[in-house]
Amino acid sequence: MSAPIIAIDAMGGDFGPRNIVQASLACLTATPSLHLVLVGQASLIEELIARHGAVDRSRLRVVNANEAIAMDERPSQALRGKPDSSMRVALELVASGQAQACVSAGNTGALMALSRFVLKTLPGIDRPAMIAAIPTRSGHCQMLDLGANVDCSAEALYQFAVMGSVLAETLGVKKPRVALLNVGTEDIKGNQQVKLAAGLLQAAQGLNYIGYIEGDGLYRGEADVVVCDGFVGNVLLKSSEGLASMIAARIDTLFNRNLLSRAVGALALPLLKRLQTDLAPARHNGASLLGLQGIVVKSHGSASVSGFQSAIQRAIVESRENLPQRLKGRLELLLQNGQT
Amino acid sequence: MSAPIIAIDAMGGDFGPRNIVQASLACLTATPSLHLVLVGQASLIEELIARHGAVDRSRLRVVNANEAIAMDERPSQALRGKPDSSMRVALELVASGQAQACVSAGNTGALMALSRFVLKTLPGIDRPAMIAAIPTRSGHCQMLDLGANVDCSAEALYQFAVMGSVLAETLGVKKPRVALLNVGTEDIKGNQQVKLAAGLLQAAQGLNYIGYIEGDGLYRGEADVVVCDGFVGNVLLKSSEGLASMIAARIDTLFNRNLLSRAVGALALPLLKRLQTDLAPARHNGASLLGLQGIVVKSHGSASVSGFQSAIQRAIVESRENLPQRLKGRLELLLQNGQT
Numbered sequence: 001m002s003a004p005i006i007a008i009d010a011m012g013g014d015f016g017p018r019n020i021v022q023a024s025l026a027c028l029t030a031t032p033s034l035h036l037v038l039v040g041q042a043s044l045i046e047e048l049i050a051r052h053g054a055v056d057r058s059r060l061r062v063v064n065a066n067e068a069i070a071m072d073e074r075p076s077q078a079l080r081g082k083p084d085s086s087m088r089v090a091l092e093l094v095a096s097g098q099a100q101a102c103v104s105a106g107n108t109g110a111l112m113a114l115s116r117f118v119l120k121t122l123p124g125i126d127r128p129a130m131i132a133a134i135p136t137r138s139g140h141c142q143m144l145d146l147g148a149n150v151d152c153s154a155e156a157l158y159q160f161a162v163m164g165s166v167l168a169e170t171l172g173v174k175k176p177r178v179a180l181l182n183v184g185t186e187d188i189k190g191n192q193q194v195k196l197a198a199g200l201l202q203a204a205q206g207l208n209y210i211g212y213i214e215g216d217g218l219y220r221g222e223a224d225v226v227v228c229d230g231f232v233g234n235v236l237l238k239s240s241e242g243l244a245s246m247i248a249a250r251i252d253t254l255f256n257r258n259l260l261s262r263a264v265g266a267l268a269l270p271l272l273k274r275l276q277t278d279l280a281p282a283r284h285n286g287a288s289l290l291g292l293q294g295i296v297v298k299s300h301g302s303a304s305v306s307g308f309q310s311a312i313q314r315a316i317v318e319s320r321e322n323l324p325q326r327l328k329g330r331l332e333l334l335l336q337n338g339q340t
Numbered sequence: 341m342s343a344p345i346i347a348i349d350a351m352g353g354d355f356g357p358r359n360i361v362q363a364s365l366a367c368l369t370a371t372p373s374l375h376l377v378l379v380g381q382a383s384l385i386e387e388l389i390a391r392h393g394a395v396d397r398s399r400l401r402v403v404n405a406n407e408a409i410a411m412d413e414r415p416s417q418a419l420r421g422k423p424d425s426s427m428r429v430a431l432e433l434v435a436s437g438q439a440q441a442c443v444s445a446g447n448t449g450a451l452m453a454l455s456r457f458v459l460k461t462l463p464g465i466d467r468p469a470m471i472a473a474i475p476t477r478s479g480h481c482q483m484l485d486l487g488a489n490v491d492c493s494a495e496a497l498y499q500f501a502v503m504g505s506v507l508a509e510t511l512g513v514k515k516p517r518v519a520l521l522n523v524g525t526e527d528i529k530g531n532q533q534v535k536l537a538a539g540l541l542q543a544a545q546g547l548n549y550i551g552y553i554e555g556d557g558l559y560r561g562e563a564d565v566v567v568c569d570g571f572v573g574n575v576l577l578k579s580s581e582g583l584a585s586m587i588a589a590r591i592d593t594l595f596n597r598n599l600l601s602r603a604v605g606a607l608a609l610p611l612l613k614r615l616q617t618d619l620a621p622a623r624h625n626g627a628s629l630l631g632l633q634g635i636v637v638k639s640h641g642s643a644s645v646s647g648f649q650s651a652i653q654r655a656i657v658e659s660r661e662n663l664p665q666r667l668k669g670r671l672e673l674l675l676q677n678g679q680t
Contacts (some may be wrong), residue, residue, distance in 0.1 A: 072526050109528075137586050147523050150531040183487050183574040186412050188449075191490045191571055215579030219586045231531055232575050234523040235568075239555030239576050240583050246477050246559045247587055 003033045004319035006312060007099035010040035011068035011086040012106025014302045017041075020105065021048040023308035028059055030309075031316060037061045037099055040068065040086040065089040069110045071301060078110035079117060087111060091118040094294040101295035101315035103286070105303055112148045115289055115296050122324065124331050125291035129160045130230070130298065131167060132287035134237070138221030142168050142176075145227075146287055147234035154196030157227055158204070161197070162334045163290045164225035165207055166327050179213035179223035181232060186212075193229070206334055286311030293324055343373045344659035346652060347439035350380035351408035351426040352446025354642045357381075360445065361388040363648035368399055370649075371656060377401045377439055380408065380426040405429040409450045411641060418450035419457060427451060431458040434634040441635035441655035443626070445643055452488045455629055455636050462664065464671050465631035469500045470570070470638065471507060472627035474577070478561030482508050482516075486627055487574035494536030497567055501541055501549070503630045504565035506670045510661050519553035519563035521572060526552075533569070546674055626651030633664055 008024050010017040017040055024036050038045050042064035049055055049062070065086040069078045078085065087106050093099040095118050104111050112128065121128060131144035144160050145152065152160075161178050168176035180198055182190045189212065190198075201209040213223050215236065228236070256262055286307070289296040295318045299311035348364050350357040357380055364376050378385050382404035389395055389402070405426040409418045418425065427446050433439040435458050444451050452468065461468060471484035484500050485492065492500075501518050508516035520538055522530045529552065530538075541549040553563050555576065568576070596602055624647045629636040635658045639651035 074528055135586075137589060150523060150529075181575060183490060183571055188414055189490075215575045215577070216582030216585070218579060219582030228575075231523055232572055235521060235555045235572050235576055236579050237555070239558060239580060242556030242559030243580050243583055244587070245556070246475075247584070249477060 003035060004101065004316055005035040005037065005099045006315050006319065007037045007039055007063075007090040007093040007102045008312070009087045009090045009102065009104035009106055010038045010045055011065070012104045012111075012301075013299065013308075014071065014105075017045060017048060019303070019305050020308055021045060022052075023305045023312065024060075025049070025052050025055060026305070027309055027312045027316075028056060034316065035059045035061075036312075037063055037090070037093055039063045039065050039090040039093070041065070063089060063093070069107050071107050073107055073110060075107075075109040075113035078107065079113050085114075088114050088118065091115060091294075091296070094296075095119055100319040101297065103297045103299060103308075103311050103315050105299040105301055105308060105311070107301075108147060108298060111296065111298055112289065115292050115294075119292045119294040119296070121291050122293055122328050122331060125159055125163070126156060128289045128291040128296075129156075129163060130233075130287045131164060131290050132237070132285065134218065134226070134240075136219055136221035141218060141221065141224055141226050142171075143218070143226045143228070143233060143237070144290065145230040145233050146237050147230045148289065149230040150234075151231070152193060152229035154193050154200060157193060157197035157229065158200040159291070161201055161207065161209070161225065161227045162204075162331060163327060164227060165334075166330045167288070167290060167323070168224050169330075170321050170323060170326055173224050175208045176224035177208055177210045177222070178225040178227065179210050179217075181218070181226050181228035181236075182212040182214065184212065185214060185217075197227075204334060286314045288314065288318065288323075290327070295319055295323060343375060344441065344656055345375040345377065345439045346655050346659065347377045347379055347403075347430040347433040347442045348652070349427045349430045349442065349444035349446055350378045350385055351405070352444045352451075352641075353639065353648075354411065354445075357385060357388060359643070359645050360648055361385060362392075363645045363652065364400075365389070365392050365395060366645070367649055367652045367656075368396060374656065375399045375401075376652075377403055377430070377433055379403045379405050379430040379433070381405070403429060403433070409447050411447050413447055413450060415447075415449040415453035418447065419453050425454075428454050428458065431455060431634075431636070434636075435459055440659040441637065443637045443639060443648075443651050443655050445639040445641055445648060445651070447641075448487060448638060451636065451638055452629065455632050455634075459632045459634040459636070461631050462633055462668050462671055465499055465503070466496060468629045468631040468636075469496075469503060470573075470627045471504060471630050472577075472625065474558065474566070474580075476559055476561035481558060481561065481564055481566050482511075483558070483566045483568070483573060483577070484630065485568065485570040485573050486577050487570045488629065489570040490574075491571070492533060492569035494533050494540060497533060497537035497569065498540040498544070499631070501537075501547065501565065501567045502544075502671060502674045503667060504567060505547055505674075506667050507628070507630060507663070508564050509670075510663060510666055513564050515548045516564035517548055517550045517562070518565040518567065519550050519557075521558070521566055521568035521576075522552040522554065524552065525554060525557075537567075544674060624650055626654045628654065628658065628663075630667070635659060635663060 067082045067085040090102045129145035130148040133140040286299045297315045407422045407425040430442045469485035470488040473480040626639045637655045
């Protein structure tokens, strides 16, 4: 456990392997117990490694994979047509126990499909969900699903709630407050799936379910875990990123109007930059695919070097905490309650 | 057309009739051709009017209604159990031609149900949609539905697109770019309803349909009309309000840290306030219920006096433009295309 081995899909993402290799080498230096396996076109990866100075090759392995999955490729095609893709080979290293976790910045749909096929879901879980931390007034909340499942049954939402609660506990939150995202807080509000999921959650024991939450309540920090289907979660995440960028741009314009305001802006700049990073957590920190028999972290396709480093860091934490095993134990108990 | 008569539900909203009467009297003063009918508990309304100085009573009528609909009342109860509610009487004034528009800050679900029952929908429209302007980097976009319909068929999304396009044209946008909100821009992305709606929109003539848009693209100003179901729209709207408030609070904290930053903050304050108002359009400007045989504007339940004034202003514009008649004409043509 103290020396996690992490498989990196070196070919995924919008910018090719350059950023990914750079981030990987930086993590190796920063975490002396870390072992990495870079998966992809070996000659290209070796060339990129050679550009760097001293690299501890005893902790770095390169595994060749001849194919790469395009960002717009259909998941079904990635699953059936590319047995030797870098993403798949990286996942197979986890399945065979040669690595504890896989990190990829590649095609989300393909990563979801391949993860389910190669690693399988935990008992009681139908589909994995994507989860990330969203900043709130009082800290952070864990939100899921962020886009892996566009349609969700009430049972799926229930499973997400259970998984989100366990993850939050693992990260140190005591009795995490779990809420369902809805268009109002009254009982009569919402669509059929959400109302049925509320019934399952009210009946569940061992979960601190606090009821419905609205979009503004999320940012007020009213819950530690916010559950929704992947369509809604994805729209919320991306629109929040877009809004934060728009506000940043407007503030920028304001502060650049004249000499005085430019001086003022220079003072405020570090905080505003920090704020932007905070508000694009998926882009910067990576998201986990939860509910699999193995750890999979999705880095944003356009993540910077430091963004990909954060995703690797997340995989290290989940490996050390042995998250799938923890989830499995808690799920057995909690899901029994929900499925009676 | 030059002298619109607007019926005001004086009893709706979180703060009772005080704000509403005050906003109404301010609008009467600001718009000399405007006629208002205040509907609600007449003695109370008269008392509130009497507190003000000179009021031109030739343009102000009070109509008594003995009942009021609570903010958490079920729409079915409001529909069947309260024949003499202020909201219903105000809508009946529109239905009977005694007013061109109704403005209410009351229960959204009840307003939706009563509007459909009292005013009926336009030919070809199954359910009205709620629409409001959302700020973007390049100006505004019209987004619908914002919460009136939590589940939407592909046909409903198509109808929303047509109505949104006509509204944007009415407001002066030439060939409005219409987009469907989705979790990606590739064809394979999205749930079943969205994919089917995309097919209908691609086949429609006379609509400038530009394809899918993501949450961040909305704020980048990539479309003039953004279409989604009411669950997604409501979550996007409320989470955006929540995020904008959170950012404002963080900036506030930053600027209050020391004397220098306080001076800096004082300089930035007017813009930041303006930004917050901009980012909560539903709270400040009101939203329209589109697709009815009459004009209905929903003010936010917790709207301030100036917020309710904006909602009345919106009703004035829609009355002058005779929006339902315009919509009817365009819908006949466009919906024929989509329903073959």
